[in-house]
Amino acid sequence: MLRKPIKGIVDPPGTITREYVEDYIREILPEEQGILKILMQQAQxxxxxxxxxxxxxxxxxIIKMSGSKKILEIGTAIGFSAILFATAAGKDASIVTIERDPDYTQEALKNIQEAKLEKTIKVIPGDALEVLPRLENIFDMVFLDGAKGHYGEMLEQSITLLKPGGLLISDNILFRGMVANDELVRRRKKTIVMRMRKYLKTITTHPQLETSILPVGDGLAISLKNQEEEI
Ligand SMILES: C[S@@+](CC[C@H](N)C(=O)[O-])C[C@H]1O[C@@H](n2cnc3c(N)ncnc32)[C@H](O)[C@@H]1O
Structure with missing residues (x-):
């Protein structure tokens, strides 16, 4: 049963962890350096x-622990996470990232060039729903960070593109807490919330996936694709 927020001790809607905890964590984590620091500032x-x-x-x-080198991202924006992934994956990394907004695509390409990672990161312009079925490479990790209402439609393609033992990581899955509590849901966000709940139900019960859900950032789901013999 869902517990209701208790008056007086719940953070304002929009946060899924206590603000002071989030502030503390951000305070002790070392700042990104170089272009990542600049891009983070620009994004803010x-x-x-x-x-x-x-x-x-x-x-x-996660990238370092899992030894992920081939990474597929849905939702490039200005290239911050793609550059971060390429840096973490190190030598022999290969990042493919899909972005449907032409202005962001151009900006990401410029930033990737500035980071001297144009050989490592390939930006594919277009809607992931159309691009995913055309991809043939197999990836160690897929990062879903595009439109939240469409994760469900991208799920089976993403699983197909993952190697056995690969990782599917879905961002923003608690959507400012709304996914976890009806009282926080704003009317215009109802459809996204319903779709995200359905997506979470699917990935937590999917026969090919082992999923954990973490209340970090805006909510992160980490799903490990089973080795073939476990299916
Ligand atoms: C949250 S931002 C991505 C942020 C980026 N991953 C980062 O952390 O640096 C989401 C991006 O996904 C893009 N997007 C949303 N739906 C998409 C889709 N179906 N196909 C491709 N891009 C999409 C949006 O245009 C937006 O730039």
Whole structure:
């Protein structure tokens, strides 16, 4: 049964962890350096929703721990996370990232060039719903960070593109807490919330996936694709 928020001790809608905890974590994490620091500042100033610092720190470690080199991202924006992934994956990394907004695509290409990572990161312009069925490479990790209402439609393609033992990481899955509590849901967001709940139900019960859900950033789901013999 869902517990209701208790008056007086719940953070304002929009946060899924206590603000003081989030502030503390952000304070102790070392700042990104170089172009990542510049891009993070730009994103904050221009309200571009790039991954939060604590999510960036977690994903860097996941990439290093899992030895992921071939990474597919849906939702490039200005290229912050793609550059972060390429840096974390190191030598022999190969990042493919899909972006449907032409202005962001251009900006990401410029930033990737500035980071001297144009050989490592390939930006595919277009809607992931159309691009995914055309991809043939197999990836170690897929990062879903595009339109939240469409994760469900991208799920089976993403699983197909993952190697056995690969990782599917879905961002923003708690959507400012709304996914976890009806009282926080704003009317215009109802459809996204319903779709996200359905997506979470699917990935937590999917026969090919082992999923954990973490209340970090805006909510992160980490799904491990089973080895073939476990299916
Ligand atoms: C949250 S931002 C991505 C942030 C980026 N991953 C980062 O952390 O640096 C989401 C991006 O996904 C793009 N997007 C949304 N739906 C998409 C789709 N179906 N196909 C491709 N791009 C999409 C949006 O245009 C937006 O730039």
């Amino acid at each position: 100033e221009r309200h571009i929703p790039v991954i939060e610092p604590e999510v960036a720190a977690l994903l860097k470690n």
